[in-house]
Amino acid sequence: MNKTIKLKIDGKVIPAEEGQTIVQAAHANGIYIPTLCNFEGVKPKGCCRMCTIKINNRYMTACTTPAADGMEIENNTLEINDIRKSIIELLFVSGNHFCPSCEKSGNCELQALAYRYEMMVPRFPYTFPQKGVDAKSPKIIKDQNRCISCKRCIKTIEDEQGRKYFAFKDRGYTLEVVLDEEMAKTMTDEIAQLAMDNCPVGSILKKEIGYKEPIGTRKYDKKPIGSEFEV
Amino acid sequence: MKEKINQIINKYNSDRSRLMDILLDIHDDKGYVDKNDINQLAKSLGISAAEVKETVSFYHFFSEKPRAKYNIYLNNSITACMRDRQGVKEAFEKACGITFGHVTQDSMFGLYNTSCIGMNDQGPAAIINDIVFTNLTPYRVVKLIEGLKEGKELRSLIYESYGDGNNADPDMQAMVNNNIRKGSILLNKNYKKFDVVKNELSKHSPEDVIQMVEESDLRGRGGAGFPTGMKWRFGRRVEGDHRVIICNADEGEPGTFKDRVMLTEYPDLVFEGMVIAAYATGADIGLVYLRYEYKYMLKYLNRILGEMREKNFLGKNISGIKEFDFDIRIQLGAGAYVCGEESALIESLEGKRGEPRDKPPFPVEKGYLNYPTIVNNVETLASAVRIIKNGAAWYSQYGTKDSTGTKLLSISGDCKFPGIYEVDWGTSIREVIEMCGAEKVQAIQVGGPSGMLIGPRDFDNLSSSDLMKWYKPSGMMVAEKFFDRKLSYSDLPTGGSMIIFNTERDLLRDVVMNFMEFFIEESCGSCSTCRNLPYIMKMKLEKILNGHGVRKDIDDLLTWGKTIKVSRCGLGQTAANPILSSILNFRHIYEQHVQAMADYDNTFDIVKSVEAANKYVGRNTEFHSN
Ligand SMILES: Cc1cc2nc3c(=O)[nH]c(=O)nc-3n(C[C@H](O)[C@H](O)[C@H](O)COP(=O)(O)O)c2cc1C
Ligand code: SF4
Ligand code: SF4
Ligand code: FES
Ligand code: FES
Numbered sequence: 001m002n003k004t005i006k007l008k009i010d011g012k013v014i015p016a017e018e019g020q021t022i023v024q025a026a027h028a029n030g031i032y033i034p035t036l037c038n039f040e041g042v043k044p045k046g047c048c049r050m051c052t053i054k055i056n057n058r059y060m061t062a063c064t065t066p067a068a069d070g071m072e073i074e075n076n077t078l079e080i081n082d083i084r085k086s087i088i089e090l091l092f093v094s095g096n097h098f099c100p101s102c103e104k105s106g107n108c109e110l111q112a113l114a115y116r117y118e119m120m121v122p123r124f125p126y127t128f129p130q131k132g133v134d135a136k137s138p139k140i141i142k143d144q145n146r147c148i149s150c151k152r153c154i155k156t157i158e159d160e161q162g163r164k165y166f167a168f169k170d171r172g173y174t175l176e177v178v179l180d181e182e183m184a185k186t187m188t189d190e191i192a193q194l195a196m197d198n199c200p201v202g203s204i205l206k207k208e209i210g211y212k213e214p215i216g217t218r219k220y221d222k223k224p225i226g227s228e229f230e231v
Numbered sequence: 232m233k234e235k236i237n238q239i240i241n242k243y244n245s246d247r248s249r250l251m252d253i254l255l256d257i258h259d260d261k262g263y264v265d266k267n268d269i270n271q272l273a274k275s276l277g278i279s280a281a282e283v284k285e286t287v288s289f290y291h292f293f294s295e296k297p298r299a300k301y302n303i304y305l306n307n308s309i310t311a312c313m314r315d316r317q318g319v320k321e322a323f324e325k326a327c328g329i330t331f332g333h334v335t336q337d338s339m340f341g342l343y344n345t346s347c348i349g350m351n352d353q354g355p356a357a358i359i360n361d362i363v364f365t366n367l368t369p370y371r372v373v374k375l376i377e378g379l380k381e382g383k384e385l386r387s388l389i390y391e392s393y394g395d396g397n398n399a400d401p402d403m404q405a406m407v408n409n410n411i412r413k414g415s416i417l418l419n420k421n422y423k424k425f426d427v428v429k430n431e432l433s434k435h436s437p438e439d440v441i442q443m444v445e446e447s448d449l450r451g452r453g454g455a456g457f458p459t460g461m462k463w464r465f466g467r468r469v470e471g472d473h474r475v476i477i478c479n480a481d482e483g484e485p486g487t488f489k490d491r492v493m494l495t496e497y498p499d500l501v502f503e504g505m506v507i508a509a510y511a512t513g514a515d516i517g518l519v520y521l522r523y524e525y526k527y528m529l530k531y532l533n534r535i536l537g538e539m540r541e542k543n544f545l546g547k548n549i550s551g552i553k554e555f556d557f558d559i560r561i562q563l564g565a566g567a568y569v570c571g572e573e574s575a576l577i578e579s580l581e582g583k584r585g586e587p588r589d590k591p592p593f594p595v596e597k598g599y600l601n602y603p604t605i606v607n608n609v610e611t612l613a614s615a616v617r618i619i620k621n622g623a624a625w626y627s628q629y630g631t632k633d634s635t636g637t638k639l640l641s642i643s644g645d646c647k648f649p650g651i652y653e654v655d656w657g658t659s660i661r662e663v664i665e666m667c668g669a670e671k672v673q674a675i676q677v678g679g680p681s682g683m684l685i686g687p688r689d690f691d692n693l694s695s696s697d698l699m700k701w702y703k704p705s706g707m708m709v710a711e712k713f714f715d716r717k718l719s720y721s722d723l724p725t726g727g728s729m730i731i732f733n734t735e736r737d738l739l740r741d742v743v744m745n746f747m748e749f750f751i752e753e754s755c756g757s758c759s760t761c762r763n764l765p766y767i768m769k770m771k772l773e774k775i776l777n778g779h780g781v782r783k784d785i786d787d788l789l790t791w792g793k794t795i796k797v798s799r800c801g802l803g804q805t806a807a808n809p810i811l812s813s814i815l816n817f818r819h820i821y822e823q824h825v826q827a828m829a830d831y832d833n834t835f836d837i838v839k840s841v842e843a844a845n846k847y848v849g850r851n852t853e854f855h856s857n
Contacts, residue, residue: 046589048759052797059797064589086794087759094763123787124767148759163273167281168584168756170288171567173766175756180281182270 005069010076022062022073023051030231033075034084034113036200037150038063047151050087050113054080081117088114089122094129096145097201103210104202106218110148111201112225131176137184139192140204147177147203157195159183165195177203235260236268240275247276248600250286250582254293255563262302263294289584289755291345291566292523299334299341301379303327304358305367308347308485309676309745310643310730311354315368319355322369326376340376346568346749347485348524351643351730352410352650360385361526365406397495402531409492410650413666415637416617416629417497417610418653424499427619428506428544433552435619440511441467444615446623448635453479453571453608454678454726455801459615462605465595466512469603474514476505476557477580477599477606480521481564481571484679485749486728489639490609492651494521494528497613498535502559504612506544507619509557512605517545517559520576523566532561568753572800573606574598575755586755587800608726610639630656642667644676644731660685663729671734674817679728680746681805683812684738738813739820740776746809747772754802761803764795768810779832780825789814 003018009031016025021044026033036048046061053062054074062075074080091097091110099105131144153166154177165187169178195204215221239256243249253272257264264272264287273280287293292304305311305320324330327340334341350356353365362385364375371390378388386404393399394408411418435443445460466474478501482490493501505517521529536559539545549555562580564570570579574588577599598604614636618626627635634656640663643649647668654663664672676684732742747769756762771788774780792807814821826832845851 044589045757046799047757049797049799050759061589061799065591083794083797086791087797090763090767090794091759093767124791125770127763127767127770149756149762151757161277163277163279164282165279167279167285168289168586169281169284171569171584171756172754173751173756173762175762178281178284180279183279183281 005067007067007069007071007073009073016067018067020067022053022060022065022067022071025067026062026075027229030229031075032226032229033062034116034226035063036109036113036148037152039152039156039198042155045151045155047149048087048091050084052080052083052087084113085117085119086123088117088119089124091148092119093122093124093126095148096128096131102146102202103205104146104199106213106215106221108202108220109200109225112220115220116224116226134179135207136181137179137187138207139184139187139189140179140195140206142177142179143203143205144176146201148201149175149177150200151177152198152200153177153195153204156198157191159191165191232261232268233271236271237275240272245275246582247278248581250276250283251562251565251579253582254287254290255565258293262298263296265295265297269295286582286584289567290523290564293565297334297338299338301339301359301385302341302343304343304345304348305331306346306348306350306354306356306358307344307745308351308354309742310351310486310649311356312741312745313644313736314354316355318369319367319372322372323376326373339379345524345566346753347483349482349488349491349522350407351486351488351641353408354643358524362386362389363405363407363527364389365408366391397531400531402534403495403528405527407491407495407527408650409495410648411492411496412642412648412650413652413654415653415655416626417493417500417613417637417639418651420496422500422617422620425503425539425542425544427616428503428550431619432507432510432550437467437511437513440507440619443623444511444618447618447626448623448633449611449614449618449626450634451608452610452614452638452726453606454484454681459607459611462595462607463508463511465593466514466603466605469596471603473516473600473602474509474512475516475518475599475602475604476508476512476514477573477576477604478502478505478517478519478612479571479573479576479606479608480519480525481568481576482522482525482609483568483571483753484681484726484728485746486641486643486676486679486730487726488641488643489651489727491525491528493609493613493639494525494532498532499539500613500616501609502535502539503544504607504615505559506549506557507615508605508607508612510549510552510555514605515556515558516599516602517557518580518599519559519561520564520570520580521561522564522570526563529561529563536561567755568749569755569800569802572802575800576606577604584755586757587802589799610727638727640727640729642729642731644729645669645672645733645736646731664731667731669731669733672731673734673736674732674738674742676728676730676732676742676746678726679730680749680809681801682728683808684742684816685812686816738817739772739824743772743809743813744769744776750802750806750809754806755800758798758803760795761798761800761806764791765806767791768807772810774832775821775824778824778826779834780821781829781831782822782825782827783830784825785814785818785821 004015014029023033034050036050038044044063046064051062052059099111134142157165165183169176192206196206269280269283272283329335331342355367356365375388389406391406396409398405398407441463449459451457480490545558547556567585569575570585572587573594575585579585594604630636637653640652674684674686750765754761792811795807796804798804
């Protein structure tokens with residue numbers, strides 16, 4: 001058993017185990033910190049910045065920062081929530097998220113977060129980037145217009161030798177997450193399904209199957225995102 | 232070709248962490264890496280081709296497409312633009328018959344833009360096949376291309392003599408000038424090379440050395456200003472099979488070129504500083520991360536390292552000190568500003584894309600190959616040598632009480648004497664202006680694009696807390712705290728870049744736009760905020776400059792600037808600074824561009840818009856206005 005420590009989130013004291021991240025500690029104690037790029041079981045990489053919190057008046061990411069004894073954290077505050085909302089809006093305007101026609105609608109974490117943070121019209125102008133759809137793989141469609149570059153597929157989808165199916169390409173504003181051409185050819189159904197499931201949005205879709213579960217009855221259609229953690 | 236690539240891979244023992252070197256060698260050999268090479272690399276290194284491409288596509292000087300016999304990288308830093316870069320660019324395009332971003336059909340010439348190459352005091356400058364050509368003019372461009380077309384050797388076309396000092400060294404032969412305008416204790420040839428390693432180190436324990444550096448109050452000169460002694464102490468304390476000293480010679484902040492001059496004239500001092508740091512912290516691995524733009528120095532610098540090995544200033548039992556083993560390898564970068572950020576630099580050293588790491592853990596805890604790693608700037612390391620030689624008390628005579636020592640400034644832009652000035656901390660901006668012969672100064676960019684644009688009302692009093700509020704270079708947790716406590720260190724907060732603009736310059740259209748483009752290009756792209764916001768903020772600035780803005784747009788920019796501060800590293804955290812600091816100090820210019828009385832843009836002109844739409848879709852309908 002690891003040593004138990006105590007930290008404070010918005011004034012509430014919670015216990016945590018040494019080695020846990022702040023997100024893990026919060027979620028285990030009924031406090032929701034929104035995440036997008038974080039994926040349980042793999043090393044975090046703070047890409048989306050959704051889990052931003054404030055410690056000692058500094059912004060930190062809760063998914064990467066280990067919980068420490070005596071930490072005092074600001075989480076559910078006006079300031080932090082507005083930053084989170086602006087990040088959601090930013091992701092919407094820099095892609096093409098036309099939810100009504102998206103197979104992921106209802107299971108999409110980005111969409112769910114937008115509802116939870118009550119996004120109406122984004123404060124930012126749409127940038128209408130020209131991005132492609134890669135449908136060369138026999139198993140999946142990789143729609144770049146919906147990709148939020150969260151890295152979840154990069155981190156979790158590997159073959160037995162640890163080779164990655166997905167990787168970053170380029171940098172800065174033109175950064176994209178692409179599928180390895182060769183490996184795509186031999187992708188199994190299981191891997192394709194896993195990739196689709198691990199993607200928080202509708203950027204990775206399995207081919208030849210769609211709308212099996214009607215929109216309106218899906219995960220976040222029933223309960224808002226985060227409610228699974230909240231007490 | 233396959234065989235050649237195999238040789239290269241074997242040279243680096245099929246070590247994935249040496250992917251940078253493997254790619255650099257392939258580029259040296261054939262200029263680019265094609266699909267087959269990438270597949271071969273993937274197979275040998277046991278990774279997917281996409282992973283190899285991840286590294287290849289990240290760096291500006293790597294290419295998956297064939298490049299030319301002569302690859303011309305023309306620097307687009309702001310000072311180059313102020314010295315007729317446009318004319319030079321057009322001359323290249325005309326002489327080569329292509330536009331930038333392309334290669335001629337006969338594969339003779341390739342034209343590319345590139346971010347600041349550390350030649351701001353002698354621009355416009357270009358790198359052609361690793362050789363630097365400074366002070367370009369349209370005339371010189373025409374002659375240069377003519378010469379190449381006639382089959383003349385590239386080096387023979389250097390139109391000025393080799394530069395001053397060691398720039399003319401047989402191993403460098405560069406047309407680059409040092410432009411040292413003022414020296415003090417660093418830029419000073421009056422010292423015995425390697426004296427400290429040879430005669431002083433054995434007299435002190437590693438603890439003593441750290442204490443001396445602590446007492447001197449030396450702070451990191453790379454921008455973040457972290458106390459050097461403290462960093463060394465941390466590094467010494469962390470357990471590890473190896474410890475690593477890295478000299479950060481990435482010098483990518485536009486307008487900075489002092490590390491180039493240090494490495495040209497005082498490489499021994501810098502390397503000696505690394506040896507001292509290794510002794511103090513118990514490190515055995517030494518790495519210099521040298522930006523690709525300075526590749527012309529590589530041979531020369533390696534020669535100096537060779538001489539040090541011969542004299543036992545590197546190697547085993549250095550200078551007879553038992554079990555003091557340390558050696559230095561130079562790693563070239565491949566064109567990425569963000570690799571100056573210490574954790575991105577380490578990722579790059581490990582053969583990956585230069586994507587900054589989340590902190591904690593900091594490099595002193597887990598750095599290069601997870602060993603405790605101390606990253607220091609070129610100038611910091613050189614300063615340490617002087618401190619150990621002459622003592623902390625001697626060093627603290629220079630500068631102010633809480634900002635000890637001297638600082639190298641890289642001054643460029645509208646002034647008579649651009650170049651390097653070594654000044655005491657505490658020097659006022661007004662003195663700087665007089666020193667470099669600047670007149671009719673409208674604004675100064677302090678600390679490069681990630682720093683701040685200041686106007687005359689700040690010239691006398693730079694120790695304003697405002698400056699530090701904006702200037703958060705590496706986003707280090709401790710540095711921030713530190714700044715809040717000792718604001719006086721902000722007398723000149725800076726890696727040393729100072730770009731001067733006179734009253735003729737269009738600050739928004741030319742300067743701020745140039746800086747925003749820089750960040751859009753150089754972001755690693757990993758953070759949602761840093762990847763997208765600079766682009767969107769630039770869109771908004773364009774809107775304002777095109778006369779479509781209203782007051783609220785200015786305020787929007789200010790509030791959006793807040794979101795970008797939650798980015799992972801200093802690049803993102805400061806990427807909005809060109810806009811934010813210019814609004815702070817030059818709001819009146821923004822006000823002049825917006826529609827003062829309007830709440831929203833009411834310049835919509837339906838006739839014009841339909842015309843534009845028609846043109847876009849290639850339709851030719853008449854517009855019936857009445
Ligand atoms: C985007 C970015 C670029 C940087 N570039 C450099 C650089 O070129 N050289 C440098 O010494 N430090 C650079 N830094 C600061 C380094 O992260 C680090 O703080 C520094 O190398 C530590 O050395 P020092 O303590 O001696 O200054 C950069 C930081 C950021 C965020
Ligand atoms: S495809 Fe999906 S999982 Fe992969 S980076 Fe894009 S959004 Fe994330
Ligand atoms: S702030 Fe920008 S450069 Fe730094 S890690 Fe994030 S995306 Fe990369
Ligand atoms: S969930 Fe923490 S940065 Fe994305
Ligand atoms: S609904 Fe979110 S990407 Fe489709």
